[in-house]
Amino acid sequence: MKEIRRVLSVIVTNEDGVLSRISGLFAGRGYNIDSLTVAPVPETNLSRLTIVTCGNERVLEQIVKQLHKLIPTYKVIESGEFVEKEMALVKIPLNEDFNGLDAMLKAYNGTIANSGENFIVIMVADNAKRIDNFLKTVKRYNPIQIVRSGSVAMDI
């Protein structure tokens, strides 16, 4: 069976140890986590985990069922359309030639997030594939450091 990438949005009770239940489930059953993001859902006692995972159809079905089986799991959203965004921060030395940087930031909806004596930090938020492309392109400015977030997703 073919390996498929899937985004799961998991709503859980915001309580001690819930993240270890989920990461432990993935580790114990040999499932993959490509990325994982957690934050409280505003004005509730819930948290949202966005998990990017991959596997064949049977594995993905089991992942969803096993997640459901955990007592603190409220909901697993797996299908339908998602708006999916990742973020990347890139630190670039100031002595680089910034020719074309503006156009590139525009193309990726990026901004300059911060700057220091010797560097600037640029920030982009986009879907995973476009972040991949962006990070490839930004190499020409010899970045000092790249920090990439996991995905967040919203079903629409």
Place this chain on the structure above:
Amino acid sequence: MDLNGSQMVIEALRRENVSVVFGYPGGAIMNVYDEIYKQNYFEHILTRHEQAAIHAADGYARASGKVGVAFVTSGPGFTNAVTGLATAYIDSVPMVVISGQVPISMIGTDAFQEIDAVGISRPCVKHNYLVKDAKDLPRVLKEAFYIASSGRPGPVHIDIPKDVTAQIAKFDYPQKITMQTYKPTYKGNSRQIKKVVDAIANSSRPILYIGGGAVNSGASELVREFAKFTGIPAVETLMARGVMGDSNPLLMGMVGMHGCYSANMAMSEADLMIALGSRFDDRVTGKLSEFAKHAKVVHVDIDPSSIGKIVDIDYPIVGDLKNVLSDMMPIAREKVKRAKYQSWRDLLKRYDEIHPLGYSDNKNNIKPQWVIQRVGETLGDKAIISTDVGQHQMWTAQFYPFSRPRQFITSGGLGTMGFGFPAAMGVKKAIPEKISINISGDGSILMNIQELMTAYESNIPVINIILNNGFLGMVRQWQTFFYDKRYASTDLSRAQPDFVKLAESFGGRGFRVETKKEFDEALKEAIKSNVVCMIDVNVDRLENVLPMVPAGGTLYNMMLEYKE
């Protein structure tokens, strides 16, 4: 009402109608034990090892269907309990296990007898809690009993730091409980149920593949009725022994690695497999690509994650088997014609006649299968049979005439040696009017032998029957078949205790048996003695469990006899 954490535990157990608990005290759980000492609501049985406390609570739960309860202390007390939790989890046994923990301020400091208990128990329980404030305890205790016994049952572990057991808070025990995130599905989808009945009516070789879920659901009467009026033959997994009743003509016997020829052939040749609370364990299916090759598959299970995990399912139904069968029954009565499966039943009967389950008895020594048959003839329904794990377990499953569910108490999924004796103690506490027998081997019995002391002290007259072949027999059998008889670390005959003296030194009775006559006398005497007993039966050393589907082999390709 204001109570301290320990009093809350006692009060919750009282309200949950707990009548007996098993456990072992220690530093971190002392406050709770102090309250156990003061109360009269339930009995506490002091085991001689924490693992045995959990197995005893497990045996209690399996025999009675009620939630088993056990107490252990922090650190090593808890780690000793882990095997018990894992055993109960994979066999879906409802239990609440409460462990002590170091005080909250010391958690994370590598304190004396500190271990991350919830971190360890997480993959071997249905749910667990670390209680950080006594005000949460009433809710946690209520949830624990509810979660353990609802949906697919399982053990729940509660870890309570020592300062929380002394902390005073308001005790407001919820009468009922609803959880936002946990709502098991009990009722099956009615459209799906109709489809299944149509599939049954259209099939010509249907088979009921009954698992432990039928026991947990309390559905065995319904299963029998359903099989009877539809005329569909049935096979039972290890965990389902007794559901159909041994004398039931529709029962083809146990299925799987050591299943009957007719049962395994029925599974292989069926055109519709109806899985009722079973989970397609590898010990049942054999090689998956050849499993149920000609069959459409129906799967009724309360745990959605069991469905489609191993085998693709054509008709999934999530729900409690009892409900699903009740809903299915009236529709099936209309549509399913018993006569349609006559030739199928005849065929399976013929299979059973060609290769019936059996063994060749002889005069020179005692065959282990004979011992089990003999216990069955002598005691039948008067006994509840626990086992350890190995050859004796399979022979018991094959040859004991189980007439009802919860009569056979065995560690199926985890295969825990040392389970039988403490479990049999729990059985006796749950159902005192029945004779509690543990059928064991000379390997397994030593894994919780210290429980002779518990059984003696607490007057629990378990009869341990040791089928002594001087081998770790099941491993030895594999070594014979698959490892050119290189008996690596399986010959136990060079060093054995004197089991008779051993039992006597703990205050029990011991019997050594070399002949059939001696066995009859020993069993009779053991039942009369009303004290913990060991019957050490010297059996044929090299007897094999047959038929056998070698691991990864196909169900229809059984090894029916072993030739040198």
